[in-house]
Amino acid sequence: MPHYTELNIGPVHPSIHGIFNFKLILNEEIIQDVKVTLGFLHRNAEKLSELNLYADNIIFFDRMNYIDAMNMELCYLMSVEKITGIEPPERAQWIRMIMVELNRLAARLVGMGSLGLDLGMLTPFFHAFKEREKIQRIFTEASGGRQEVNYFSIGGVYQDFTEKIINDIRNFIDQFKKNLEDMYNMFIHSEIFWQRNQGIGIIEPELAFDYGVTGPAIRASGIPYDVRKDAPYLFYDKVNFDIPISHQKDNFGRFMIKVEEMRQSIRIIEQSLDKINDGPFFNPQGKKSLMLRIKGNGEAFSRVESDAGEFGVYVKGDNTTKPYRVHARSPGLRNLSLLPVISKGLMIADFIAVVGGLDPVVGEVDR
Amino acid sequence: MYKIVSDEKDKVGMRVITVDKTDLIEAMTDFKNKGYYLTCLNGNDMKDHLEVIYFLHNFDTNDYFAVKTSTNDEHLPSLTKLFKVAEWDEREQYDLMGIIFDGHDDLRRIFLPDEWVGHPLRKDYDLKKVQYVNMDSEGNEHVSFDEKEGS
Numbered sequence: 001m002p003h004y005t006e007l008n009i010g011p012v013h014p015s016i017h018g019i020f021n022f023k024l025i026l027n028e029e030i031i032q033d034v035k036v037t038l039g040f041l042h043r044n045a046e047k048l049s050e051l052n053l054y055a056d057n058i059i060f061f062d063r064m065n066y067i068d069a070m071n072m073e074l075c076y077l078m079s080v081e082k083i084t085g086i087e088p089p090e091r092a093q094w095i096r097m098i099m100v101e102l103n104r105l106a107a108r109l110v111g112m113g114s115l116g117l118d119l120g121m122l123t124p125f126f127h128a129f130k131e132r133e134k135i136q137r138i139f140t141e142a143s144g145g146r147q148e149v150n151y152f153s154i155g156g157v158y159q160d161f162t163e164k165i166i167n168d169i170r171n172f173i174d175q176f177k178k179n180l181e182d183m184y185n186m187f188i189h190s191e192i193f194w195q196r197n198q199g200i201g202i203i204e205p206e207l208a209f210d211y212g213v214t215g216p217a218i219r220a221s222g223i224p225y226d227v228r229k230d231a232p233y234l235f236y237d238k239v240n241f242d243i244p245i246s247h248q249k250d251n252f253g254r255f256m257i258k259v260e261e262m263r264q265s266i267r268i269i270e271q272s273l274d275k276i277n278d279g280p281f282f283n284p285q286g287k288k289s290l291m292l293r294i295k296g297n298g299e300a301f302s303r304v305e306s307d308a309g310e311f312g313v314y315v316k317g318d319n320t321t322k323p324y325r326v327h328a329r330s331p332g333l334r335n336l337s338l339l340p341v342i343s344k345g346l347m348i349a350d351f352i353a354v355v356g357g358l359d360p361v362v363g364e365v366d367r
Numbered sequence: 368m369y370k371i372v373s374d375e376k377d378k379v380g381m382r383v384i385t386v387d388k389t390d391l392i393e394a395m396t397d398f399k400n401k402g403y404y405l406t407c408l409n410g411n412d413m414k415d416h417l418e419v420i421y422f423l424h425n426f427d428t429n430d431y432f433a434v435k436t437s438t439n440d441e442h443l444p445s446l447t448k449l450f451k452v453a454e455w456d457e458r459e460q461y462d463l464m465g466i467i468f469d470g471h472d473d474l475r476r477i478f479l480p481d482e483w484v485g486h487p488l489r490k491d492y493d494l495k496k497v498q499y500v501n502m503d504s505e506g507n508e509h510v511s512f513d514e515k516e517g518s
Contacts, residue, residue, distance in 0.1 A: 039478035044463070047487050051494075082378040209404045209426065212452035223426065230429050300378040301422065301433065314409055314420070325488075327409035329422070337455045366478060 004032065007348070011040045015118050015352045018362030020336075022351075029347055034340040038333075042366040049326035054080055055154055055291040057326070061313075062148040064328065065364040067110045068307040070096075070103035072364070073152045076326075078233060078302040079315040080154055084294050086286045092156035094276040097234045098169065099142070099151060100304075101265045101272070105176075106135045107307035108262050111359040115255065116187065118356040119196050124186045131179055138168050154294060156282025166273060173266055180266075184259050197252040201342045201354035204249065211341075212334040215309025216261070217358060220246045220253035227305040239271040251357035295321055308332045308361065328367055332360035369394040382432040383420075391436050392444050395421070398434075402427055405450035408457070410464035412490045417466055419443060438466070445470035463488040480508040 005026045011019040021037035045060040052060075061072040074096060081087060088096070113128030136146045142165050143151035143158060151158055187193050203213065205221045218225055226243045228236040244260035246253035286294065296317030303312035309331030318324040335358045343351050369390035377383050386394045395405075403423040411418045418437040424430070436443070445468035446453040455477060457468040462476040465486030476483060480500055485492050498510050 039480075042478040044478075044487055046463070047492075079379075210451040212404070212406050212450075214406075225426055231431065298378045299383075301381060302379055303431075310406070312407065312422070316411065325409075325411050329407040333455060333459075334452060337452070 003027070011037075016355060017114055018360070018365075020360075020362060020365075024348065024351065026348070031343050031346050031348070031351055034343055034351075036336060036339060038336075038366055040366065041362045045367045046326050046328065049323055051322065053292055053321050054084065054294050054296060054323060057323070058152065059148070059150055061328075062150055063363055064330075064367060065107070065306060065308065065311070065332070065361045066147060067361060068103055068107040069147060069149050070100045070151065071304050071306040071311060073150070074100055074234075075302060075304040075306070075311050075313045075328075076315070077152050077154060078304070079300040079313045080296060080323075082300040082302065083296040083298045083315055083317045084154065086155040086283050086294070088156045088283055089280045091160075091277055091279040092281050092283075093234050094272055095157050095161055095281060096152060097236070098161075098269055098272045098276070099139075099149075099157075100234070101268045102135050102138065102169070104265050104307060105262055106132045108258050108265075109135075111258060111307070112183070112187075112255070115353075115356040115359070116193070118352050119193060121187070121190065121193065124183050127179065127183050127186070131176060131183075134172050134176075138165060138172065141165050141168060153282065153286060154291065155286025156280070158282075160281040161276070166276075169269065170273060173269055177266060180259075180262060187255070194252065196350070196353055197250065197255060197357070198248075199250050199252075200346060200350045201251045201254075201357060202249045203338065203342055207338065207341065211338045213309070213338055214331050214334070215305070215307070216254050216257045217309065217335055217338075219244065220257050221249045222247045227303055227310050231303070233302070233304060235272070235275075236268075238275070239268050241265075241268050251353055254357045293321060295319055296323065303329070306331060308335060308359065308364070311364075328364075330364045330367060332362075332365040336360045336365060369397065377433070383435055384432065385435045385437075388436050388438050388443060391434075392446075392449075394434065395446055395449055398423055399449050401425070403430075405446065405452050405456075406431075408446075408453070408460065410460045410466050410488070412464065412488060413437070414490055415439075417441060417464065419460070419466060421446070441465060442467050442469055444468070445474075447471050462486070465489060480510050482508070482510040484510070484512075 007024040010016050010021040019040040023035040025033040049057040061076040062069040064072045109128040109132045113125040116124040139149050143149045203221050208218045208221050224243045224245045241264045297319045299316040301314040303310050312329035314327040316325040372385040374384045403425045406422045406424045408421045416437050416439045421434045458477040460466050
């Protein structure tokens, strides 16, 4: 006769980043079922967006996936720019693309570092955060904000790139290439890291489709789906980069995909820095004195490839200065909904590794 | 055979088709057999009726489009039998928008406490009435309009 134990993890637990509550049903040390409780960081950003002006809502999106704020802003603005008819000029698009890719690097560094931390590897965490700090210096130079940047505006960006910012980015990229490989070697040369990650949290492609999983999790299952390639936005169709896939389907595959995508992000940034042109950095229709009077009409749904996967924003306007309805498609919520399925039969310690590998950010899950 | 009421494009250029509530399951089964998967759904409160938009994606042909349907009595058939992603998404729309999905096995609130009164994304939701949440020693959440009970 099996003997079941209920183990409570969270909402505040050092090895679960963010505030989730997991109730594990255990048979001795084997997980039989996981019950997930959400909503500890729920602010209802969708309702808040209905109560505020189009231009003011950017800050709520900053605070969704707070480690990948640029992508969140971009997706909201792509929808808003469609329904207000204010298109950003070419230079603004390049600036956005560089910033988005830099933010992707920063978000992946957090994910990588904290995965190591969960498994008891303290060293890579400090190396990752040291590099992330350099990216945040660049963000501070451009926008004034470190993490919640509030840098993009309707029809462009708030401040232009100066020579100093471009030089800073070039210098950062030059030294980051070597540091990334050093960090990667720290992980990959550790026998324990291999043993802890290989063969756990297996996501079959059919399961991923059914649960709406996207991002590194689906690419580690062998499906080359990336919004940047499949539905190009900004100027992703004008630069060369590859979509890495893995057939390992496990936590280790997801880690390898994340690292390889960082190398591809570096390629995108380098090409963008060469191609960036002179010109206006915002559309005069969206300038600061007109920002409070911007009206939107119609509905638009746009999606971007964020750190966790396909992030989408639906905006509906009714010809007033405030949106009628805003809805965000959260990739982290889908990745998390798969957790009870893939963690069946795992040990408790492996469960922590699976959560670290999926890397859900609670600000975006709860919204 | 289901009937497509209207077929238009949104501002991004994505196809949006409208089907009747009674045809929804049939239409979705057809799209599933054609290789489409549900990626997300969201509800709109149109004051006199509620509408729900389902976003579908085909990974082979890379086609992304939306199916719209509306209801006057807050009830819609659940898609959990067809797509697993609907399980949490329908709970979210039930929680925040108050749409009841018939046939969902586990239709509970997902973000707010179970005792919460009202659905915040409704246009007639009263934001001035503050609700206080407290927790007893067992870990159960209780909601009250009284400030003293909620502290």
